[in-house]
Amino acid sequence: VQLVESGGGLVQPGGSLRLSCAASGFTFSAYGMSWYRQAPGKERERVASISNTGGFTNYPDSVKGRFTISRDDAKNTVYLQMNSLKPEDTAVYYCKAVRGAREYWGQGTQVTVSS
DSSP states (O other): OEEEEEOOEEEOTTOOEEEEEEEESSOGGGSEEEEEEEOTTSOOEEEEEEOTTSOOEEOOTTTTTTEEEEEETTTTEEEEEEOSOOGGGOEEEEEEEEETTEEEEOOOEEEEEOO
């Protein structure tokens, strides 16, 4: 099982980034997918979720209206489009796959928002 995140980097405040998470080794279409982030000295927090069908998405207020999660089951990939980025969005971003009690995590990708 592998989840490999990509697309992180350095971006100026107000800019955009699109993260990708490529999955392999399990039945991707059967799993709900989420993006989390963890800033230095802070707990890991969920920033977006999408159901296995793609018909349900959920975001915390801190990113609602700025972040969009989507999935492409043909490519076994989940995406996180991040717009209007703020310095407080700086963190390592992780994707997670969940089905019942089974869950898998990626290794993370760094996002830094700074001028």
